[in-house]
Amino acid sequence: MFLKRYIPIGIVAFFGSLTLFGWFIDNESVEAFVNDDATQWYDIIASFAIFLGALNLLKLQFLKVLKRQSGWQYSVVAIASFFFAFTIGFFMKGAFFVGEEVYFTQGAAEQAILASGSAETVKAVEWGAHISTEGGLFKWMFDNIFTPLSATMFALLAFYVASASYRAFRARNFEATLLLLAGIIIMLGRVPVGSLITPWMVMYLLVFVGTIFMANYFKDRKIIFGSFVIGLLGVTALGISMDWNPTEPAIFFLPSLQEWIYTVPNLAGARAIMIGIGLGIIVTSLRYIFGLEKSYIGDQ
Amino acid sequence: MRYLEDMILKLGSVDRRYIFLLIGLAVLIPLLRPIDLPIRTTPTTEKVYNAIAEIPANSKVLMSFDYGPSTKPEIHPMTLGVMRQLLREDHQIYITCLWPDGLYMALDALEEINQEFELVEYEDYVLLGFRPGNEAIVKGLASDLRKVYTVDYKQTMLADIPMMDGINNLKDFQFIFTGSAGYPGTFEWVQYGGDPTGVPLSSGTTSIQVNEVMPYVQSGQVRGILAGMPGAAEYEKLIGTPGIAIQGMAAQSFAHLVIVLFIVLGNLAYFITERRERKY
Numbered sequence: 001m002f003l004k005r006y007i008p009i010g011i012v013a014f015f016g017s018l019t020l021f022g023w024f025i026d027n028e029s030v031e032a033f034v035n036d037d038a039t040q041w042y043d044i045i046a047s048f049a050i051f052l053g054a055l056n057l058l059k060l061q062f063l064k065v066l067k068r069q070s071g072w073q074y075s076v077v078a079i080a081s082f083f084f085a086f087t088i089g090f091f092m093k094g095a096f097f098v099g100e101e102v103y104f105t106q107g108a109a110e111q112a113i114l115a116s117g118s119a120e121t122v123k124a125v126e127w128g129a130h131i132s133t134e135g136g137l138f139k140w141m142f143d144n145i146f147t148p149l150s151a152t153m154f155a156l157l158a159f160y161v162a163s164a165s166y167r168a169f170r171a172r173n174f175e176a177t178l179l180l181l182a183g184i185i186i187m188l189g190r191v192p193v194g195s196l197i198t199p200w201m202v203m204y205l206l207v208f209v210g211t212i213f214m215a216n217y218f219k220d221r222k223i224i225f226g227s228f229v230i231g232l233l234g235v236t237a238l239g240i241s242m243d244w245n246p247t248e249p250a251i252f253f254l255p256s257l258q259e260w261i262y263t264v265p266n267l268a269g270a271r272a273i274m275i276g277i278g279l280g281i282i283v284t285s286l287r288y289i290f291g292l293e294k295s296y297i298g299d300q
Numbered sequence: 301m302r303y304l305e306d307m308i309l310k311l312g313s314v315d316r317r318y319i320f321l322l323i324g325l326a327v328l329i330p331l332l333r334p335i336d337l338p339i340r341t342t343p344t345t346e347k348v349y350n351a352i353a354e355i356p357a358n359s360k361v362l363m364s365f366d367y368g369p370s371t372k373p374e375i376h377p378m379t380l381g382v383m384r385q386l387l388r389e390d391h392q393i394y395i396t397c398l399w400p401d402g403l404y405m406a407l408d409a410l411e412e413i414n415q416e417f418e419l420v421e422y423e424d425y426v427l428l429g430f431r432p433g434n435e436a437i438v439k440g441l442a443s444d445l446r447k448v449y450t451v452d453y454k455q456t457m458l459a460d461i462p463m464m465d466g467i468n469n470l471k472d473f474q475f476i477f478t479g480s481a482g483y484p485g486t487f488e489w490v491q492y493g494g495d496p497t498g499v500p501l502s503s504g505t506t507s508i509q510v511n512e513v514m515p516y517v518q519s520g521q522v523r524g525i526l527a528g529m530p531g532a533a534e535y536e537k538l539i540g541t542p543g544i545a546i547q548g549m550a551a552q553s554f555a556h557l558v559i560v561l562f563i564v565l566g567n568l569a570y571f572i573t574e575r576r577e578r579k580y
Contacts, residue, residue: 035443039443046432128455132403132454158555162319163320166563167566188556270515271515
């Protein structure tokens with residue numbers, strides 16, 4: 001009990017306090033610990049966590065294959081990929097150079113020298129540098145397997161976003177309508193095509209949409225038609241008076257409007273979230289230091 | 301009218317495969333047949349350009365490649381553009397990577413830039429490479445760079461690299477730029493790098509990150525931001541070297557237009573359905 005509970009809590013409380021108060025203590029050793037040693041410790045501990053993570057991944061994937069759970073075939077691919085990356089990272093570096101030519105194995109490079117009868121020697125890159133050397137197996141894997149797969153996964157987002165926004169982006173209530181309008185303005189205002197849509201086109205569109213909304217509340221067609229014509233004439237008159245300026249009035253120019261959304265309402269929301277997160281971090285850190293938060297030792 | 305409403309309803313319940321097809325075409329056609337669209341620079345992009353233009357000539361600039369292949373189309377044109385602007389003013393570039401894939405992105409960028417500037421390694425640039433540890437690495441760099449990096453990506457000792465003379469921590473740089481696609485990235489550079497040392501910092505991020513970084517931009521902790529591919533295109537325009545970002549703007553524009561069109565259609569169909577249900 002003592003070893004399992006109080007010692008870990010004591011270590012966390014001590015080092016948590018030291019790291020926190022280190023910022024306020026004018027002492028060289030404490031400052032050196034906070035600025036250098038603590039970060040080095042973090043790196044070392046994080047390196048061990050990679051081993052744990054890798055072992056855990058293998059354990060889970062092997063169990064899935066052994067128990068023939070649904071999608072076990074993907075686990076086979078995951079295990080094979082892990083060992084492939086592991087092998088070419090630690091045991092087979094590739095990148096054996098004979099002049100300008102590059103070979104994946106030392107044997108292939110030596111055979112090439114024998115076959116050509118040249119006086120060249122095999123030059124191998126150093127371990128560590130092999131992962132970024134052209135002709136190295138790890139670099140080959142990155143360029144030919146990881147990059148295309150990674151880019152494909154991210155590119156698919158465009159299709160899912162299109163499909164999801166089409167199905168879910170509905171003006172169900174006032175808040176949803178605001179979100180919808182802001183989304184459309186940002187989407188069009190951020191790209192060059194947005195600056196081709198003049199404020200006048202937006203204003204004509206608003207007159208049109210406004211008339212449709214009016215039709216829901218007024219049954220008299222004369223009123224609806226009259227309002228529509230007045231709206232059109234009003235926009236046209238304003239356009240003529242402003243010489244059909246392509247960027248004014250800015251309130252209806254999509255790039256200006258999106259800029260305003262980004263820098264005013266969005267910023268206010270983002271700041272509120274950041275302050276909330278900051279306060280949350282302070283509270284959680286204090287709970288760790290005072291030993292109130294014990295989830296890291298398995299307590300609820 | 302009824303016929304029009306029925307048509308909208310049909311379009312409103314179109315199979316998702318047609319949406320995928322249209323999005324695919326909207327992206328593919330402008331990429332295969334490039335269309336010139338006007339690029340309008342925004343104040344945040346201009347801030348980055350001006351901040352870099354104000355660095356005294358022959359300065360030392362740290363660039364961090366904190367992204368991978370998935371976000372390469374957005375961030376890579378930014379880092380290429382920033383490198384071009386820096387090298388034109390004869391600044392020396394020091395490259396770090398908080399992401400493992402960042403090393404490959406940096407190598408790719410150097411290869412491309414090399415065709416234009418004929419770079420000399422250890423005179424024009426040093427690629428320090430990737431170190432694991434996220435924000436701890438930034439904090440370490442701010443305190444003592446040589447404890448974090450003892451060798452560069454080629455395993456050459458830093459002591460043997462003349463360009464590293466006098467470089468001991470972040471304060472020895474005149475500017476920091478991070479091409480960031482998430483964690484670790486811009487936040488960590490602001491909190492542990494730029495703010496504690498006072499070294500000016502700019503960033504290029506994916507579009508989705510922009511709202512989170514904007515508070516730092518408005519407070520001046522980040523000198524402008526290159527926001528997604530449009531930001532990269534604006535920057536290419538500012539440095540006068542059109543590249544892949546400007547080429548990609550038409551594809552992105554049309555993709556956005558198609559998405560907006562489908563959102564409008566979906567909503568019209570929703571309103572018509574609601575009204576009909578209310579009637580009966």
